[in-house]
Amino acid sequence: MSLPKLHVAVLMGGWSSERPVSLMSGEGVAKALASKGHKVTRIDMDREVALRLAEAKPDVVFNALHGAPGEDGTVQGMMDLMGLTYTHSGLATSVIAIDKELTKQALVPHGIPMPGGRVVKSAEVHERDPLPRPYVLKPVNEGSSVGVAIVTEEGNYGNPISRDATGPWQEFEELLAEPYIRGRELTTAVIGDRALLVTELKPKSGFYDFDAKYTDGMTEHVCPADIPDEITLACKDIALRAHRQLGCKGTSRADFRWDDTQGVEGLFLLEVNTQPGMTPLSLVPEQARACGMDYPDLVEAIIAETLANAHEANVRTARGHAK
The missing domain is CATH 3.30.470.20 (ATP-grasp fold, B domain)
Known part of the structure; x- marks a missing residue:
């Protein structure tokens, strides 16, 4: 689908641990859209994000947020209520x-x-290993390998893991324990x-x-x-x-x-x-480039699919009302 010139709000930043990555992704997207002649409004998400989106009145929102609340369904639900069209996955998919x-x-x-394993209380790992070593402990709902620890026989976390050892058990109440592959x-x-x-x-x-x-x-x-x-x-x-x-x-x-x-x-x-990264080091742009799609074309392709999906949803809704 050929894109008309659009007003795109690029939503970035926020307050998750992945804020720096999101800012890099968002700035890259904004520059790419501007190079294609689109009007761009950059929004560094804060608690007034709904007001700022309402004031901007964009044709579409490019969601360049990483981590909660921009990737966990929270922002998606807000934009659904506001009737905004936005890129990437919707509320239910994001929650899961x-x-x-x-x-x-x-x-x-x-x-x-997928690997086996189970969710454990962080306090449990100071009493006993949840799985035979080596195993991996990671937050249940963080991305970008934030808070991942590989626990081995030779590692310096202790056996059992010491409460003083630096690791995700100090930051999160629950962790996912998986066998190390x-x-x-x-x-x-x-x-x-x-x-x-x-x-x-x-x-x-x-x-x-x-x-x-x-x-x-x-x-x-x-x-x-x-x-x-x-x-x-x-x-x-x-x-x-x-x-x-x-x-x-x-x-x-x-x-x-x-x-x-x-x-x-x-x-x-x-x-x-x-919502994979869109930074200069990110993997999706790299693979797209290897397939012959440059960065601005990739950004437009994501928006084009978003608009096509929104159109199809509107058609389905109209047919439903006509019955």
């Missing part, structure tokens, strides 16, 4: 996808391979109804944590990944099925761990990110 345990409940019964970090972007490529992420040290994701030079991106065809096909198939099953819109990114000693049986989906 940001919660790693709810995501498993939605996807595993449909044959999507050795091997390689893979990710696949979905735009609309198309899975793009598979990228392998090779951190220069440690694992693919927040710093490795957003600090230039700390992680090597191999795009497309140098992996067997069956793994590439499996990643793309799982990413697209998860996108559809969760009801994602716009773009999403599926993150995987692959134990390369186990073939396709060693491939596990970790999570689906419904």
Whole structure:
């Protein structure tokens, strides 16, 4: 669909732990839209966000927020009530996808391979290990590898984990405990109804944590990944099925761990990110570029799909009222 010149409000910032990333994403999107001739209103989200959106009266909102409350359904519900058209996934999808345990409940019964594990009270980990070591502890509803700890026999957290050891147990009341999957970090972007490529992420040290994701030079991106065809096909198939099953819109990114000693049986989906980063180091723009789509065209493609979905929804509503 060819885009007319639009007034786009770019919603960014907010107060989650991912605020700096969101500001970079939003600024990139705003500049791309301006380069295409669109009118852009930048909105750094604060408690007056509803008023500011109402004053702006945009044709569409580009949601460049990461983390709560911009990615967990809160802002989506507000914009639904205001009758605004906005990019990326809606309320119900956002509520489920940001919660790693709810995501498993939605996807595993449909044959999507995900790690086992369970949600535990943070206080429990100071008494006993929730799983055999090595295992991973992570917040249930944070993104960008915020607060992830890998607990090994040789690690310095203690055994059991010391209350004084720095980790997510000091910040969150509940944590998701999962078996540690050795091997390689893979990710696949979905735009609309198309899975793009598979990228392998090779951190220069440690694992693919927040710093490795957003600090230039700390992680090597191999795009497309140098992996067997069956793994590439499996990643793309799982990413697209998860996108559809969760009801994602716009773009999403599926993150995987692959134990390369186990073939396709060693491939596990970790999570689906419904509002992936749009920074210069982000993976979705990188994969789109490798597929021949530059950054401004990617931004317009996301908005075009948003408008097409809104049009279809309006048509369905009109047909329903006519019956």
